[in-house]
Amino acid sequence: MNKEIVARSIVVLLIIIAIAIPFGGRWLFSNNQANVIELHARMPENGGWSLETLYGQVGQPIHLRITSDDVVHGFAIGRSELPTTDILPGEFIETTLSFDRPGRYTFYCNRWCGPNHWRMRGTIEISGEGEPIPTDPQPLFLQLGIDLDSPHNTETIPTETASAERGARFASLLPAYAVDRDTYLSTSPSRFWSRLREEPALSHLSDQNLWDTIAWIWQQQTSPENLAAGQNLYAANCAACHGETGKGDGVIVRDLPLWDPGNHNSETKPHQVTGEGFVRPSDFSDPNYLLGASPALIEGKIIRGGMGTGMPYWGPIFTTQQIENLVSYLYSFAWNSSPLDQ
Ligand code: HEC
Ligand SMILES: [Cu+2]
Missing domain, CATH: 1.10.760.10 (Cytochrome c-like domain)
Structure with a gap:
């Protein structure tokens, strides 16, 4: 009886895996399918951004689902005039980023959330073809x-x-x-x-x-x-x-x-x-x-x-x-x- 349940479970599991591999595989490895990344904003005291680095490719949209686990935060990209987004606790905001130059970008929280607020920063690494973002002249x-x-x-x-x-x-x-x-x-x-x-x-x-x-x-x-x-x-x-x-x-x-x-x-x-x-x-x-x-x-x-x-x-x-x-x-x-x- 027990054995049968186990055996059946294994069959079910195998079938699920068989279905999942092509889907998951395509989702993970295909170049046409966009990445969906879930990002949680938390005060630095609570761990900061759930991901410190986001990876992407030139010209490929990065779809973000962002939420806050504590207070109101903001999401902004450094050195850009891109509109910023408020991140509310318990709500998901969807936003799509696309970069036309390889390089390292900074994302950060732009809403005051505490004394360590400014530490809420992360990196976006964009690889691929193209002219890299220009480096600044020496200050x-x-x-x-x-x-x-x-x-x-x-x-x-x-x-x-x-x-x-x-x-x-x-x-x-x-x-x-x-x-x-x-x-x-x-x-x-x-x-x-x-x-x-x-x-x-x-x-x-x-x-x-x-x-x-x-x-x-x-x-x-x-x-x-x-x-x-x-x-x-x-x-x-x-x-x-x-x-x-x-x-x-x-x-x-x-x-x-x-x-x-x-x-x-x-x-x-x-x-x-x-x-x-x-x-x-x-x-x-x-x-x-x-x-x-x-x-x-x-x-x-x-x-x-x-x-x-x-x-x-x-x-x-x-x-x-x-x-x-x-x-x-x-x-x-x-x-x-x-x-x-x-
Ligand atoms: C978390 C607190 C904090 C924030 C936020 C902050 N500062 Fe400061 N700032 C300080 C402290 C403390 C000093 C003094 C110590 C020092 O010079 O390093 C200082 C010093 C400075 C000085 C140096 C002045 C001098 O004569 O040397 C400048 C300029 C300055 N801040 C500009 C800014 C600007 C512009 C912003 C916002 C974009 C900013 N600060 C945000 C805490 C802060
Ligand atoms: Cu914040």
Whole structure:
């Protein structure tokens, strides 16, 4: 009796296997059949993405079924303008990705889900024919040999908040390098000010006039649209730590010890605050601090991150333009001279 059941089961099993092999085989190995991948989003504390790496082929759609096992997450592809998808607990979202160039892409969660939110990142490996995605030129801070971790002091700061509108009056007096892109990128506002202070053509301007001129120069390098884009990126990705107004008082870091790379009132020396713990970032609205940093330095910090301070690295996430917009927006905390306020 028992034996018969076992024997029958085996027959049934064999039949199922016989049916399953051609189907399964075709599903797994055929090139025409698209891949369906199930992906579960979980907070890093709960294990993060259920798959860290997704594999695919150039030109072949990857069908994803994505759900969340805990809270609301998001699904986004780094360095792309592709629309992002909200991932709700218990619901499956279906989405199809297709890549026309081989290479390594980053997918990430773009909805705040906790202090470790930014760790929710995974890789998409695309193989096959075609021109690989272009590699970036070396970031400017490396080309210029800027040490991101050493203090950047200001030489002088404005006594009142600088205004680009007022500075525009002196634009016609400025030397040619004042509107040169490379000079802007490699020079901090405070250094730039000192340089202009030595220009004979500007010697009749007051120190504050000169600061207004610096604000005007910075404004020339961006646009209201780019600043608004930077503001949106900041609100979504940075404010939880750096605070809505850049003061470094975001919900995640509010109660942590202050990071001070030795700029001013320094008690903490560079590299002292390392390890797993987060620190509280410095105040972007303090001109002593931000006006001593060149665009190349700020860009470098955003690309590379803080290495052990809690400041994430954003290189694989944002396009060059997006990082540029963030840099422009950060300066607007230190002086209210951005086109956004006009
Ligand atoms: C999880 C918290 C956290 C998030 C999110 C975060 N930061 Fe930071 N950031 C820090 C901390 C802490 C520091 C200070 C330590 C350091 O410089 O490494 C810092 C430092 C910086 C600095 C360096 C400033 C300087 O003068 O050296 C820049 C620039 C910066 N962040 C930009 C950003 C931008 C832009 C975003 C969003 C795209 C962002 N951060 C998101 C925590 C965070
Ligand atoms: Cu998340």
